Amino acid sequence: MNTMFDSSNPASAPRVWEVGALCHAIGDALQARFNPVAVRGEISGFSRAASGHCYFNLKDAGGQIRCAMFRRNAEQMGFYPRDGELVEVRGRLGVYEQRGDLQLVVEQLQRAGQGAWFEQFLRLKAKLEAEGLFDTARKRPLSTMPRGIGVVTSLGAAALHDVVTALRRRVPHIPVVIVPALVQGAQAPQSLVDALQKMYLLAQSGQGQEADLAQKSPLIDCILLVRGGGSMEDLWAFNDEQLARTVVQSPVPLISGVGHETDFTIADFCADLRAPTPTAAAELVAQPRELWLGALDLLQDRLESAVQRVLDRSAQRLDLAAQRLGRPSEQLSRNHLQLARQAQRLRHAMLFKLQRMTQNQQALQAQLPQSLQRRLEQQKQGLERMDLRLQLLDPRLVLQRGYALLTDTKGKPVTQIKQAPPGAALKAQLADGAVDVVVTQPRLL
Structure with missing residues (x-):
């Protein structure tokens, strides 16, 4: 027999709920019956909103449930x-x-089977952070132009290929020293510690020997500790406490490039800088060569302009000094001598300044084109020609050709015959001395 709802019998009528009240009551029932709850499942449709909240579905073969994880909890995820x-x-x-x-409001999320590992990671992270190993004050800036780059990783790792490729493309002139180490497995932490300590000795002394070439290693200004991506188990060697303490002992800036962008290890927090990938770690210490060549070209232009301005000002000073030369006389000779001394000091000052500029720009000097060197030589020759022109104005050269400078008894130059009447006493200045003369018979030309 079918039973139907009898509206005429109030005792058989169910309670009429408001929709919101019913949802709230169901929520209370779930809260009392299940919470807190732990669920294992596969993530589907994961997304992170601009607010920082995360939304996804958790599913398995039997069903699925909507999940929300608010920002304050999402920020605690290590992946x-x-x-x-x-x-x-x-x-x-x-x-x-x-x-x-x-809906399941998620407060904690971890990879299945790795809960104990993640808790261990958090405990070690909190311990080392409390000791100051992560302090930003101890982080050192990278060298903009390292003399040598050290790399610690596995010789068979794809990360090594990525790093070497990036360095070869961007800075082929910078030497790279590789110290191999295990990057996965039970022996990996100690292997990484040993490799870093060996690299530290090379960085401190610069006198190490390469294993195959038996040559002196270059000076190392930065170290890359790298490994490609993987699971938490694959990267666990980089969460070792001894390795963390070894990382902070590096004598030069150390960059950690372990895993992918979303992977974090204890070594990342201890390093001077964390890179999201091994390739990014290499790019951080390898400014493109074209950038530096462009800077050198700019410095070259500035140096050439500065030298040209110095030479132009010096030439103007010489021309002005030559224009101020008047009629030949003893005072003029003294002025010329003083001018010659000033010119000599100016030449020495210019040479000294050029030498100082050359010393301060040793790296640039190697890049200066031959055209600039020829330009400097041309300016030097021009300066020497100006000096020769100045010497030709010396009145003593005129006297050496047989001419004499006549003056009266007061030292006033005699330039006209009316200044030398018969019987007048004069003085004739020759190239090597002076003689007294008496006018006997003036003659007009």
Whole structure:
């Protein structure tokens, strides 16, 4: 027999709920029955909103449930969840009343089977952070132009190929020293520690020997500790406490490039700088060669302009000094001598300044084109020609050709016959001395 709802019998009528009140009541029931709850499942449709909140579905073969993880909890994750990844979550089951959907508000999220490892990671991170190993004050800036780059990684790792390729493309002139180490497995932490300590000795002395070439290693100004991506187990060697303490002992800036952008290890926090990938680590210490060549070209132009201005000012001073020369006389000779001394000092000052500029720009000097060297030589020759012109104005050269400078008894130059009447006493200045003369018979030309 079918039973139908009898509206005429109030005792058989169910309670009439408001929609919101019913959703709230269901949420209370779920809270009392299940929460807190731990669920294992596969992530699907993971997304992070601009607010920092994360939304995804957790599913398995039997069903799926909507999940939300608010920003304050999402910031505590040590990795970026990916679709298809098996995880374990802890949170509270409830109803999202605006849509009437069952929803799990996630408070903790970790990869399945790695909960104990993640807790160990957090404990070590908190311990080392409390000791100051992560302090930004001890982080050192990178050298803009390292003389040598050290790399610690596995010789068979793809990360080594990526790093070497990036360095060869950007800075082929900078030498690279590789110290191999295991990057995965139980022996990897100690292997990494030993490799770093060996690299530190090379960086401190610069006198190490390369294993195959038996040549002196270059000076090392930075070290790259790199490894490609992988699971938490694959990267666990870089969460070792002894390795962390070894990283902070580096005598030069150390960059950690371990895993992918979303992977974090203890070594990342201890390093002077963390790179999202091994390739990015190489690019951080390898400014493109074209950038530096452009800077050298700019410095070359500035140096050439500065030298030209100095030479032009010097030439103007010589021309002005030559214009101020008047009629030949003893005072003029003294002025010329003083001018010659000033010119000599000016030449010495210019040479000294050029030498100082050359010393301060040793790196630039190697790049200066031959055209600039020829230009400097031309300016030097021009300066010597100006000096020769100045010497030709010396009145003593005129006297050496047989001419004499006549003056009266007061030292006034005699330039006209009316200044030399018969019987006048004069003085004739010759190239090597002076003679007294008496006018006997003036003659007009």
